[in-house]
Amino acid sequence: MAKLKRIKISDYFCYLIVGAVMIGSFIVAQTGNLPRSYSNLLVQVAYSIILAVSLNLVVGFLGELSLGHAGFMCVGAYMGSYLAMQLSAVVDNKLIVLIVSMLAGGLLAAFFGLLVGLPALRLKGDYLAIVTLAFGEIVRTIFKNMSVFGKAMGLSTQSIKYDTRQDTSLYLVSFATVLVVLFLVQNLVRSKHGRAITAIRDNEIAAKAMGINVTFYKLFVFVIAAFFAGMAGVIYGHYTTPVLYSFFSYNYSIEILVMVVLGGMASINGSIIAAALITFINFQLQSHLSGDLAALKYLIYALILIVLVIFNNAPKLAPIKDKVSPKAMFEKIRAHKRKPGDIRGDKSDWRVIPTKIRMDEVLSVDLQQGNDYTPDKPNKGGN
Amino acid sequence: MxxxxxxxxxxxxxxxxxxxxxxxxxxxxxxxxxxxxxxxxxxxxxxxxxxxxxxxxxxxxxxxxxxxxxxxxxxxxxxxxIARTFQNIRLFNNMSVIRNVLVGLHNQPEFKCNPFVSLLRLPRHFKVEKAMRERAKEILRIFDLEDERNNLACNLPYGKQRKLEIARALATNxxxxxxxxxxxxxxxxxxxxxxxxxxxxxxxxxxxxxxxxxxxxxxxxxxxxxxxxxxxxxxxxxxxxxxxxxxxxxxxxxxx
CATH class of the missing domain: 3.40.50.300 (P-loop containing nucleotide triphosphate hydrolases)
Structure with a gap:
């Protein structure tokens, strides 16, 4: 039992890093030196983290490919913000309005998740991806055509928007939300339910034979992920104006997926870092490239992504990576505490990376049909 | 009889x-x-x-x-x-040995735990986790797999994988x-x-x-x-x- 209670830094890494950024920037803000653009960036980072972590639940832990995550964010952003605008007429406290609308936006997105998930989760792999992709497009088109939400002009959220020139508290609330989301997600994946979810990913047939209610868990994960995405949408609605349908495009869903893949499937710490990194790169490119150079944004963005992916996977770069990655440092600390024969503590292996979805297969044309899936062996057997 | x-x-x-x-x-x-x-x-x-x-x-x-x-x-x-094992072994390869058995224990009435209880880490969650782990260890002991409980299932030799599959099926009571x-x-x-x-x-x-x-x-x-x-x-x-x-x-x- 001593083993169970032993605190591992890596398990709490995500809280530490998010908390440190939050407190750090708060202190800087108190001294009055936090540039306005950076408090904007922090909000962007916060909702990106929520999106990436929640998508990782679906893609990394459950092993189903969903390409409609921006659609759920869209539901949250439009409906949550609309509600917040109505509420702010009655309630004076901005914080309460934000929290209530965040919950409501999340619940509405979760409802949509349930609606899509019920029929869609009967499908597997590519087919589910296509259905979720279609969902994302349908949702934003519907909002685009509703006069309540401003049609093609978008929903003007001027009345609830946090003006970053005077009020920098939105990033604090956003980061607090990130911490809550992380707490819930970590708890879920480290519980018996998380085990059931990873069991479904590892071998659905065996999971069914073990009496795991596969339909329930698939739906549950889908709904929870949609809930968090909806919350991220409400934060977005408070951060910018207007909430415009074009933001929640297919490209944005893919961008969230890129964060998940880059950070590593089923790695929450990875998702956080990747989400922050990609948002930061995007932000810098956007603010530094103007005029004709703006077209270069996607080229540079793509180049950076390619370099990062190669760095992540190239075997010859592995020794360098081992030296610099925090994971390797944790391993070193843990290595001499471990008895011979132990590969890793049984508490920690929810972090194992392999997944049912192999991106190169998803993205390549010649899919081999009918092959029984055999998961890759993890390449981290030894130390 | x-x-x-x-x-x-x-x-x-x-x-x-x-x-x-x-x-x-x-x-x-x-x-x-x-x-x-x-x-x-x-x-x-x-x-x-x-x-x-x-x-x-x-x-x-x-x-x-x-x-x-x-x-x-x-x-x-x-x-x-009714529980079964498979002709071609179907373990949860990327999970440790003990976690394979824990998945088998998932639906036992004494280990019932609402997902929202786990989400919020209420005391019930810890109680259930601890009890499940004890039970899983007992089952592994019968199959002489207790010492390997933290190894990945896919790293076990073939004979032990077969035994683990039986242990996992047995866990569903x-x-x-x-x-x-x-x-x-x-x-x-x-x-x-x-x-x-x-x-x-x-x-x-x-x-x-x-x-x-x-x-x-x-x-x-x-x-x-x-x-x-x-x-x-x-x-x-x-x-x-x-x-x-x-x-x-x-x-x-x-x-x-």
Whole structure:
């Protein structure tokens, strides 16, 4: 039992890093030196983290490919913000309005998740991806055509928007939300339910034979992920104006997926870092490239992504990576505490990376049909 | 000993025009070790798939302790008390040994825990996790796998993977355990060991066991009754000795 209670830094890494950024920037803000653009960036980072972590639940832990995550964010952003605008007429406290609308936006997105998930989760792999992709497009088109939400002009959220020139508290609330989301997600994946979810990913047939209610868990994960995405949408609605349908495009869903893949499937710490990194790169490119150079944004963005992916996977770069990655440092600390024969503590292996979805297969044309899936062996057997 | 646990009535399934299993009637009594043998392609695994709800039978039905289970889903059948292992091992490869067993314990009523309780880490969550871990260790101890509990399942040697699969099935607390070629790929020493374990779990857990096996020594050493299948139909049934010496059975196996 001593083993169970032993605190591992890596398990709490995500809280530490998010908390440190939050407190750090708060202190800087108190001294009055936090540039306005950076408090904007922090909000962007916060909702990106929520999106990436929640998508990782679906893609990394459950092993189903969903390409409609921006659609759920869209539901949250439009409906949550609309509600917040109505509420702010009655309630004076901005914080309460934000929290209530965040919950409501999340619940509405979760409802949509349930609606899509019920029929869609009967499908597997590519087919589910296509259905979720279609969902994302349908949702934003519907909002685009509703006069309540401003049609093609978008929903003007001027009345609830946090003006970053005077009020920098939105990033604090956003980061607090990130911490809550992380707490819930970590708890879920480290519980018996998380085990059931990873069991479904590892071998659905065996999971069914073990009496795991596969339909329930698939739906549950889908709904929870949609809930968090909806919350991220409400934060977005408070951060910018207007909430415009074009933001929640297919490209944005893919961008969230890129964060998940880059950070590593089923790695929450990875998702956080990747989400922050990609948002930061995007932000810098956007603010530094103007005029004709703006077209270069996607080229540079793509180049950076390619370099990062190669760095992540190239075997010859592995020794360098081992030296610099925090994971390797944790391993070193843990290595001499471990008895011979132990590969890793049984508490920690929810972090194992392999997944049912192999991106190169998803993205390549010649899919081999009918092959029984055999998961890759993890390449981290030894130390 | 006379209580009938599993009873199948005219169980059959056809895929298109092919009758993969036809009119199989089996009665297995409580705590019995029952064998299902037959040449390759005889339909043995198909019978298992019917009994666990992977396929729905086109004719006939089956009962567990008198309760009709035909038409139920795999999950429901497992909850009712039928657990199985697979011919080609299907472990959760990327999970540790103990976690494989913990997944098996997932649905036990004493370990019930609402997802939202886990989400918020209420005290109940910790209590359940601790109890589950203790239980999983007990089960692993029977199979002599306790020391390997933190290894990844895919890193175990073949024989131990087979044992782990049985341990995982046992964790679902079944009344009837279906073992699909449990001794395949094992050396004689491991097979001997496995026979002892199977007898032991039958007594300790009050289990009824139906097993498919090609190793006739294993079958005759373990099972008191068998059914021989060939081309989906029952060729012979009864006491192991008698059924194996049936001329029809010998003909099916080695020809005339």
């Amino acid at each position: 006379s209580e009938v646990v599993l009873k199948t009535e005219n169980l059959g399934i056809s895929f298109g025009g092919l009758k993969a299993v036809d009119n199989v009637n089996i009665e297995i009594k409580r705590k019995q070790l029952y064998g299902l043998v037959g040449p390759n392609g005889a339909g043995k695994t198909t019978v298992f798939n019917l009994l666990t709800g992977v396929y729905q039978p086109t004719t006939g039905c089956f009962y567990l302790n008198g309760e009709k289970l035909t038409g139920k889903t795999q999950e429901q059948i497992n909850h009712k008390g 079944p009344k009837l355990l279906l073992l699909d070629e449990p001794a395949a790929g094992m050396n004689p020493h491991e097979t001997e060991d496995l026979m002892n374990i199977i007898r032991r779990i039958r007594d300790e857990f009050d289990l009824t066991i139906l097993l498919i096996e090609h190793d006739m020594k294993f079958v005759s050493g373990l099972c008191d009754e068998i059914t021989v299948l060939n081309f989906g139909t029952v060729l012979a049934q009864g006491k192991t000795e008698d059924a194996l010496n049936d001329p029809e059975v010998i003909k099916a196996y080695i020809g005339e």
